[in-house]
Amino acid sequence: MATKDLTYVKKELPGKILNIGIALLAIGLIVGAFGLLLDPTRAKFSYLLGFFYLLTIGMGALFLISLEYVVNADWSTPIRRIPEFISASVPLFIVVAIPLFFFIHDLYHWSHTDAVATDALLKIKEPYLNITFFVIRVVATFVIWSLYYFFIVRNSRKQDETKDQKLTKKNIIASAIFIPVFAITITFSAIDWMMSLEPHWFSTIYGVYVFSGTMLAGLAATTLAVVLLKENGYLHPRMTNDHLSSLGGLLFGFVNFWAYIAFSQFLLIWYANLPEETFWFIDRWEGMWGAITLTLIVVHFLVPYALLLPAPAKKDPKRLKFAAVWLLVAHLLDLYWLIMPQYHGEKSGLHYILTEFGFPIAAIGVLIIVFYFNFKKHNAVPVGDPKLDRGLNFKL
DSSP, X not given: OOOOOOOOOOOOOOHXXXXXXHHHHHHHHHHHHHHHHHOHHHHHHHHHHHHHHHHHHHHHHHHHHHHHHHHTOSTTGGGTHHHHHHGGGGGGHHHHHHHHHHTHHHHOGGGOHXXXXXXXXXXXXXXTSSHHHHHHHHHHHHHHHHXXXXXXXXHHHHHHHHOOTHHHHHHHHHHHHHHHHHHHHHXXXXXXXXXXXXXXXXXXXXXXXXXXXXXXXXXXXXXXXXXXXXXXXXXXXXXXXXXXXXXXXXXXXXXXXXXXXXXXXXXXHHHHTOHHHHHHHHHTTSTHHHHHHHHHHIIIIIHHHHHHOSGGGGGOHHHHHHHHHHHHHHHHHHHHHHHGGGOOOSOOXXXXXXXXXXXXXXXXXXXXXXXXXXXXXXXXXXXXXXXXXXXXXXXX
8 A cells, every 4th residue: 555654854965065166166267268368260160069067957847847737747756856856947048148148249140240241141131130130139038938937936846835736727827838938939049049140051950859858868867867856866766666666767868859859850942952041061070070960860869769668768767868968968969060050260189178067067067056045045945845745756
């Protein structure tokens, strides 16, 4: 017979977790600053890489929360606080994006009025691709995301004290509204920040491609945190590996979804063989980018597919930890493949390439710091959620 014991004793994370986050943030910023001295333009592209890495992990976690409420899932209730802590980075996006507003002219060809005046295609796109509208879209998107985050998390935490089931209903309604809004805004963000780096190219599936990577990144970060916390006794003691199996199944599903969307985008463009579309992929098959493209296929699909394919692997904590870290690295490589080919600098060498990962390392540090302080301040288990007991009783 299933137990009804909902007792949860909160434990504090060790201070070394915060120290790791601060160290990664400091190292990343130092490496990024060194990159600015070596090659300022390359470093600005690197900053965009770090920013979007932070954005996709945070938004992937926030989407997981909304998805749980809408589908009324039970099994994920005991671990919902983990994506809540990860998505606490969402309100920071507007602050982290401020330097990019000053980098617009270095990153985006469409931001130069003289270039637009002599380019018929850019002239057609000018009503959308202009600095004023760009900034308005970015700020509006971040405000929408932050408002949803604060609303959903406030109700979740308030429920710990009040046990009010109406708060769950409010979150379900808000999440049902947010999901289509998220689909639109993440597409705009993908187009604005990354696809418009090459304003002469477009793909109608680009937003879905970025969404698949975003979801996978947020899911991988959540899985890694859940496994580590469960192993060290920071989550509810009634949690079992069956909960991990559901996370593993989702990881496996979205690995396949990402590969399907990526291949579909490539196949449709390559088969049509229109020069104004194929050149984007041709750029990623030339020189070192050809090797990176092949590596991406192996790292982002073949390896995690093989890791997560067996049913027992989906509830194996060691394999899930490895797969989660692997996918977070794979996601960074994916963003690197999307962003950095637009930088065509003449300078080369290992020390130049290494500096490109300074700001992504800093982004990881930010996520760890944000997670630490949220974990310290709030319960890691939603003790007031009416679905908690059903979630803890979850069995495959």
